[in-house]
Each structure stands twice: as C-alpha cells, then as structure tokens.
Amino acid sequence: MHPTAPSSLRARKKAETWAAIHEAAAALVVERGTDGTTVEAVAEAAGVSPRTFFNYFRTKEDAILGMRAPALDPALLEDFSPEHDLLGQVSRLLLAVARSAYAGGDASRRRELLREYPQLALRRRELTTEAEELVRRALVDLLAADPRWADGLGEHDVDEAARMLVLLAGVPLHFAISSAHHSPAAGLTPEEHESALDLFHRLERRLA
Incomplete structure (x- = not known):
C-alpha cells in the first residue's frame, strides 16, 4: 500500500463527514427554520453524535452555512x-x-x-x-x-x-x-x- 494512503483515507473520511453534517444542517433549516434546527437534530440526520458535530463545527449556524473559523496561513x-x-x-x-x-x-x-x-x-x-x-x-x-x-x-x-x-x-x-x-x-x-x-x-x- 502506498505510504500516504492511510492519511488520504482519513482526510477523505473527514471531508465526507463534514459534508454530511453541512448538508443535513442546510436541509433541516430549509424544512424547519433556524429555531427548529438543533445540533442534536443535525447530528441525527447526518448519522453522527453531537460530540462529533462539535469536532467539525463550532455552532449550528456554521454547519448550516458551511463555514469554519478563519485561519491565517x-x-x-x-x-x-x-x-x-x-x-x-x-x-x-x-x-x-x-x-x-x-x-x-x-x-x-x-x-x-x-x-x-x-x-x-x-x-x-x-x-x-x-x-x-x-x-x-x-x-x-x-x-x-x-x-x-x-x-x-x-x-x-x-x-x-x-x-x-x-x-x-x-x-x-x-x-x-x-x-x-x-x-x-x-x-x-x-x-x-x-x-x-x-x-x-x-x-x-x-x-x-
């Protein structure tokens, strides 16, 4: 196996989880509005735990928008x-x-x-x-x-x-x-x- 494969697999899995949470949040807000869209509901729809949610997004608003904390390279x-x-x-x-x-x-x-x-x-x-x-x-x-x-x-x-x-x-x-x-x-x-x-x-x- 190529030595970079495990890292690439982890990166792909993280990207897939991020996208699943974001898509679930965006879909729920269209259906329920922001007040009816909770972290717990987003996590359930994405098939992850609330704890995992917070590994990817700081707030439900970030998940809805597909945004994260800015960084300075x-x-x-x-x-x-x-x-x-x-x-x-x-x-x-x-x-x-x-x-x-x-x-x-x-x-x-x-x-x-x-x-x-x-x-x-x-x-x-x-x-x-x-x-x-x-x-x-x-x-x-x-x-x-x-x-x-x-x-x-x-x-x-x-x-x-x-x-x-x-x-x-x-x-x-x-x-x-x-x-x-x-x-x-x-x-x-x-x-x-x-x-x-x-x-x-x-x-x-x-x-x-």
Whole structure:
C-alpha cells in the first residue's frame, strides 16, 4: 500500500463527514427554520453524535452555512513588507483570511439562506470580525518589528495604527463585494478586488 494512503483515507473520511453534517444542517433549516434546527437534530440526520458535530463545527449556524473559523496561513506573511503598498497588502491578506472561513458548500444556497435568516448573517459577520482580528494581530507584530513603525504614529501606538490600517484595507473589499453582489469574500475574483484597490489608490492620490 502506498505510504500516504492511510492519511488520504482519513482526510477523505473527514471531508465526507463534514459534508454530511453541512448538508443535513442546510436541509433541516430549509424544512424547519433556524429555531427548529438543533445540533442534536443535525447530528441525527447526518448519522453522527453531537460530540462529533462539535469536532467539525463550532455552532449550528456554521454547519448550516458551511463555514469554519478563519485561519491565517503563515505562508501569506513570508513576502509581506511595510515598505510597498501597505494598504494593498493588508487588503489582500484580509481577503485570503476571510476566504479561509468558507469551507465549502453551495454558494447560491448560502446566499439564499443568508437573505432569509438574519441570524445567519450575524454569524457570518462574527466570523468576518475574527478574520479582521487575526490580520490585525499579525500586522501589529509586523509593524512592531519595523523601526519606522515600531513607535507608532505621533500619540497613536502601533496597535492603533494596525487597527486603522485593517479598517482602511477593508474598504476596497467591501466596495468590490457590494459592486459584484457576491457573498462576502467567497466569490470575489482577484480582478474585481484589484480593480477596487486601483480605485482606492486613485482616490488616495486625489485626496492627498
């Protein structure tokens, strides 16, 4: 047997279990609504225990949407440098981290569920906030290691500078998402994001 087979088998089994739980949750919410969709009901429909459910999803809303906690891959920071187009780099990082929360599932169905059930949109916003916080913390470390940024800006420390940068870097993302009518982050193309960044930079120069 190929040495990678056991690992591949485990990965395939995990993916199948994840999909089963997500599909069960999405189907139940269509049938019963969010209030009638419980973790126990989802687990039973998926053929797993509630304990197994929580090995894959933190909340029933995550299972319904097919989302997970966002993550920041350290590899994304390898070429990061405060010297050039800092806002653009942070915006691209925000997009990558936000996308990491979208684990799979039917995007059109997700959009429909988000429109129908505001509490799902609230949960998605919570995950977006987690993504922003991951980027903010990483940015604090990166700026603190750079002599030009380590002392902050005037009376504002590096943490405040990082928080402001994350908020500013989110503007092109929000613009691109609203213009393209996508579910946030998941369906946004690089071209749409780069076009929004180009407009952002042009406005920066015009307003300077």
